[in-house]
Amino acid sequence: MGVNPESKKSKKVGSGRRATLKEVAAEVGVSVATVSNAYNRPDQLSEELRVRIFEAAKRLGYSGPDPLGRSLRKRRAGAIGVLYADRLSYAFTDPAAVMFLEGVSFAAEEAGLGLFLVPGGSGTSGVGEGVLSASVDGFVVYCVSAADPLIGAVIERRLPVVLVDDPSRESVTSIGIDDEGGASAAAEHLAGLGHRSFAVVSFKLTLEPDRGLADHARQESANNEDTRSRLRGYKTAIEAAGASWEDVPVYECPENTPEEGKAAAEVLLGREPRPTAILTLSDQLAFGVMEAARGLGLSIPGDLSIVGFDDVSEAARTTPPLTTVYQPHVEKGLKAGRKLIAQLEGEDPGEPELLPTRLVVRGSTASP
Amino acid sequence: MGVNPESKKSKKVGSGRRATLKEVAAEVGVSVATVSNAYNRPDQLSEELRVRIFEAAKRLGYSGPDPLGRSLRKRRAGAIGVLYADRLSYAFTDPAAVMFLEGVSFAAEEAGLGLFLVPGGSGTSGVGEGVLSASVDGFVVYCVSAADPLIGAVIERRLPVVLVDDPSRESVTSIGIDDEGGASAAAEHLAGLGHRSFAVVSFKLTLEPDRGLADHARQESANNEDTRSRLRGYKTAIEAAGASWEDVPVYECPENTPEEGKAAAEVLLGREPRPTAILTLSDQLAFGVMEAARGLGLSIPGDLSIVGFDDVSEAARTTPPLTTVYQPHVEKGLKAGRKLIAQLEGEDPGEPELLPTRLVVRGSTASP
């Protein structure tokens, strides 16, 4: 029978010391290998013995091999890590990030893996601490600028990696979207409606973000590939329409939130001449722009046309509905996850992929 | 100098075999203990030696102690597990779940822990497989019915646990909200407006969900504590208003989605007498009800009053805005996470807590 080592300290469930494989083996009078086999290779022992082992396990409160021991031995953590540059909790605040995670989690589930959300941002510990200490088999790196030291930490770990929205490292698998194409389609659309006076609301441009108008040099220094591409798309289309990019104010927001977008728009709409169209780098920013316009008594799209980027589900439900650039967030996450899993299984992750974007014209844009 | 063992197979970054503590020790000519100390207890060795060790580590491509080995030795996974009953990917689809996760992730970040999302649902592997194999230090259990075998798997693991929205296990820490109070406030509100003809759109009632009207017996058999409480709240207030609960059709939806809510409403609104008010168990369901009403040409709230539950951010932005019961999703997640972390640190997780709910009256309710 053996005395249950837990009976002494009978605190709440969960606080007791777990039994181990070794203890179960001792209880049954077999070797640890046999107990291990009972769980992992049922064909390696008689059914009768297997049942006896499970009974003993139950008696001792043993719930199967400890994942920690097993992982070390098998050199497999059983989880894929998702690295997000900002605070983890902030990721759940951004609908685009949430959809992306939905896709990744789908891929993880397919493969029977867990999803480990790695604290990347400025937590209590140093930069990259989370990356260095996460028990994962690989990383999906999302929303992390190529210049961020976090990327260095990830590379150092020498685990399989998929970089999302950042094709800058040739040697690393990546997946992204056609940022430039989407952006230029949006700007072309506005130009086609007759707009010539534009303004842009942008993400942060460097690791040390500013809040305010960004001059040409600063725009050029943008170190997020998607930010660069979207700005380039806007620029190309605006110049093709015969307007000067030099005259287009680009406002940098340190964070991708409606609040920041609102603050940006309030500045941009106070300038002379007042822009007739505002292009943003995300729906989140565009929502803030809409709010600012309402606050100033401007009608959309009568006085001001607005376009977003992302086609988050809410974009279809604002008043008026937002014209924006669709990108397949869930699919991007799914494919990123699958590319990582392919690497884990020694398969070819495939070429860097660029998923298509598409302009979705709704009610927030019209002739000036 | 020593030959870098990786130089032979020069495939993509990430595919190389990692160096180990032992190899670094050999390279420098010190013991593994000293190398370990270099990373974990800088005061235990001379600065000069420490630098030499880091240089050697860099040379060999060693990025610091492997989390797997460290976790096993320290008996700490460095992550808190979140268990969700359905498919993981589905959690990201439900705005209430996303806010909850935001809160949990905030708590995890505070404590320098990762967030491990455990596949609970019907993946490729057996029930509880994800739970049994997750390398975590404890579980936050969300949206899992007390009757679900997953709970059994969690308990078996003998790790610290926090049960969310399910106070049924006395011995386990839990946190929830005042479901009944919120629900009865909502029904009272409708009764106060003069409604006497109600219908209810409910979550699934058992582990084997039905789609359709649920008779009294089935309502009673509901095994989710929050579902039971909300139904009880509706019932109490409706009966207090002098109406008969027997006459109130309760439609069970197998999933908490707008689509299901719509299907439910289409049936309920086809009945005679047509209800003048529909109470739902969530905003997600309520959104579907709104859609169904629109589809049938019914005006809200003129022909039909609708109330939701959750006060998801979208609830304020529908047309008309949704009257609903607010609950503090993020705070619930935050507190659940902190209670778990308190247990991990041997502190008192505190009493089971019941967070307050509050009726938020918006435009979707009016006199019949």
Added chain:
DNA sequence: CTGAAAGCGCTTACAG
């Protein structure tokens, strides 16, 4: 300031 030794809990050839 540094090292030898034990051990965290497990799995996997291999031998019988």
Added chain:
DNA sequence: CTGAAAGCGCTTACAG
């Protein structure tokens, strides 16, 4: 069908 042994990579008293 079962077991003895090695070892996954690390940390931690402990001794010097």
